[in-house]
Amino acid sequence: MTPADLDARLSAEFLEILGGFAVAEGEEGFPPGTRTVLLLGPREPGFWPHLLAQPEWDGAPDPVDRWSRRVVGRLACDLGAKALFPFGGPPYHPFYAWALRTGRCWPSPVRLLVHASQGMLVSIRGALALRDEVAVPPPVAQPCETCAAPCRTACPAGALGAAGYDLPACHGWLDTDGADCLTGGCLVRRACPVSATYARMPEQSAYHMRQFHR
Ligand code: SF4
Ligand code: SF4
Secondary structure: OOHHHHHHHHHHOOEEEEEEEEOOOOOOOOOOOOOEEEEEEEOOOOHHHHHHOOOOOOOOOOHHHHHHHHHHHHHHHHHOOEEEOOOOOOOOOOHHHHHHHOOOEEEOOOOOEEEOOOEOOOOOOEEEEEOOOOOOOOOOOOHHHHOOOHHHOOOOOOOEEOOEEOHHHHHHHHHHOOHHHHHHOOHHHHHOOOHHHOOOOHHHHHHHHHHHOO
16 A cells, blocks of 8 residues: 555545654564554544544444544554554553654643644544554654743643643533533643644534543
């Protein structure tokens, strides 16, 4: 499958390559024979309406993860690769470390990941562990280096900042004054100027907030 063929397959499922990295021969922590890992995430615009039209949206739990398993799993089969997922553990694959290894994701000042084009709304749906050495998107400059860091102060509850994530404080705010977060997504993630350039729909963020705050 050529890079153009792979991109066409991903595009049909509203997925894109978030980044990738080479794996040394015999390196531990990957399926045997892996030489390249590609991380996959939603391609916008259009990801959320596409997802809502899929058979996994049947009222049963975890439709997003079930869809990811089917789509990324089938793609991996077609490529002779292995599909890896950030859910379904324990044990869990170290997706956070893998994201950093791409050179296109970094720890933000509040520790959540920030991606070169998706900002703090980045969502990794799975990875392909390929047996071939293939070109990956190049590393780019970290956006935080030239940013005034509104992410540090955007949480109205003071629950997410440089000191980390105070989950009880976040849930407490969502119980009382959190309508904006619940309908449009976490204000910290939305405050990031890179997030603002990424066309994720508020409905998607609201769905994930409902899953988070049940
Ligand atoms: S969801 Fe709202 S309350 Fe929770 S961390 Fe984000 S901004 Fe703060
Ligand atoms: S708001 Fe600025 S500092 Fe914070 S994650 Fe986004 S780019 Fe980085």
